[in-house]
Amino acid sequence: MINVAVGAGILSMPYAFSLVGWELGLGLTVCLAAVETLTMNVLCFFAEQTGATSYSSLVEKALGPRAGAVLGVLLYIYLLLSCTAYLMIAADCLCPLLAGAFGPGLWGGARSAVVSAVGLGVALPLSLPRTLGAVAGVSTFKVWAVLFVVGAVVSGSAGALGDPGYPWQSLHAAVGGPQELCVALPILAFGFQCHTAAIDVFNELAVPSPAPTAASASSAEQSSSSGGGSRGAGAGLSPKLQSMAGVGAASFGAMAAFYCVMGLAGYLALPGGMDSNIMNSYPPDYQLMQFARAAVGAIVVAAFPVNHVPARSTALDLAARLAGGTERDRAAMQSDGAYAAETLLFCGAATAVAVSVTDLGALFQLIGGTAAAALMFGVPGALLLQAALERPALEQHQQWSRLGVFAAGAALEVLTLASWGATLYNMYGRD
Template identity: 25%
Template structure:
């Protein structure tokens, strides 16, 4: 699937603009009805992936484990403020894809790393590749962490065991190795990302089941309710069963970065664009808009119904809250299985852009070769498994990665690429569109500064609370 060489007289990584590149730039951010004429922008790769499969893959790239924490985020903002923030981030994410596609259309490049090279030379290419690799390794690790800690509990529940004993099949470290070899690796060895549309569709179906269960539980769990923890029973009060429209507390500041990270899909946009059948910017923008809108609806419904079930008692991990109310609930057990399958099937989709970035960085002029294709997948899974197994507290490491890579991929790099790549003859630096792109980039730096500040403050207050003990 990897894009190695472009036509139109490309030499040593340099790319000539397409004849219809400037005309194509007139396409709008929100697609409208076309005139029925198909314009071929790229001749480097004959894509075969359908519109629907592309939507499944991009939606699966957007959907992450962060959906489990959205109800908690809503409890710290209130329904109205959460809706405003979620809508704003979704629109900004779609606009970011728009900037990427316009930049790609001008120069005929559908590789994030090559856009970086066209904008800033080899340093830009290296920066893009490093950011994508860091972010997606962090995402893969977070998914496998869920497998490591949730799968033993699911197996334990199915076996009817009350505690995890010394059996090897209840050891999370062994389980992630087995899952990586038996499920993730075969899918990651596929040559084209488009083939994963079927598994992405199944993964999204699992998350739809999760959403339906959250909605059902809203009408099945009355408030006040009892919670079970440490062999004790606690009962909530009627005062805790009131929803809030707008609230601000110490945790509210974390909501914006959380929501921004929930819509990161940009490393996958151009690889999906590469394999799209009949590729045009309008068609790819439609895929992005449909995917982001679908995830927006799922995020909003999950947050609302989860919050209206537990109100101020909702915890950072929604499924854990359900388990405290009814530890033996069979439906929640099934939901846990569905979430495990969903995050497992997302790992191969996230792995493809990393391999593409490494190929662009290390072997930019080499044709496709199965040995490189397989070797990079094996090495990536090996590194991620080592991280998940041997790093006891990986939250801070991935906190730093997320605070720097997510704003870079959504805001900073697309804005900078657009400003540098689109010719000044077409759009001067003081044009409305480039000023918007500059403001968009500045917003990314603000998000990055906020996120890093919150992480540092959390480290400081965490050390005070724990007294230095782990």
């Protein structure tokens, strides 16, 4: 779970803290971790109820094929924008490295040239194969690279705090208004997005069956005699769901602590203001950050094809449905030509957007406030609303009030709509 969520989004955590202040930033991070832990548990609960094996299959089984198609579009947009962010980060990492090695006048150090070279010269060839053998070791390396970046920022923070002339007056516990809050919240929320992989983790979770005891046998006999099943009125969640709840709480708690350290350390290191990508706020002669740039540049390039593979599968599946959904249509979408065409379009679109957009924080705000918000809050909210209004699934857990389930689902839907509205207005609606 942690390996899925922790990644490029961590680079904008200090920027989010600078927008709202250190105290409010810490509080929002903890609150978002709690809410997203709950929504992940909602997804796993309904996955067990429906027998779904993936996020997309859960939506299709629980909410219908139309909802599944809408989810497919959202997933594709989310993955496309995520890969666009990877190209932007790669350029932000490589440009200072090139400038430090060959001088600032090197034409290849121009951002647009670096983005194009990485997107079309590196990411495209890596994305063409159907398998990910070329980047199989990226997951482990990613964790160590991110830890190295955090260490570099913490080191810079310690050095800054030791300066007698440190501008303590520039630090604020809570600062900014609604506009800054609308920018910071999607960035912070995006850092916890691992919901699309939660059901895969849940299905792979092995929970040993506890040995029956005299007390449990007596309880089961009483439940049977009263007409209730093993999941009756007094029964709790299944052992597997309980185990997943523990995994989720531990994972999101660790991520929250990790992000709090990164956000607070970055804010303390650069209290006078910073770039939306924390690494851009350090000069090329800061050697520790140069090593961090090289590591992050490598992992985001390798992460591009990792994210593109599910995007390609989603796009080709949607195309097969639009073509008629027959076996012949599905077979046509599995051809080498279809794979190559989608890969060219995907890499070309990601490169074009990365060339034209320079603000990483704005892109994370767009991703987190729209597509990611729908995946993290909108879909769990819809599942709760449908369960409260139409389906008897929750009758097996009568300790959950139907009214409470409805209220929780409605709150998540309001949160999703508010996130979309505030994000789009903040980015495009203001003068």
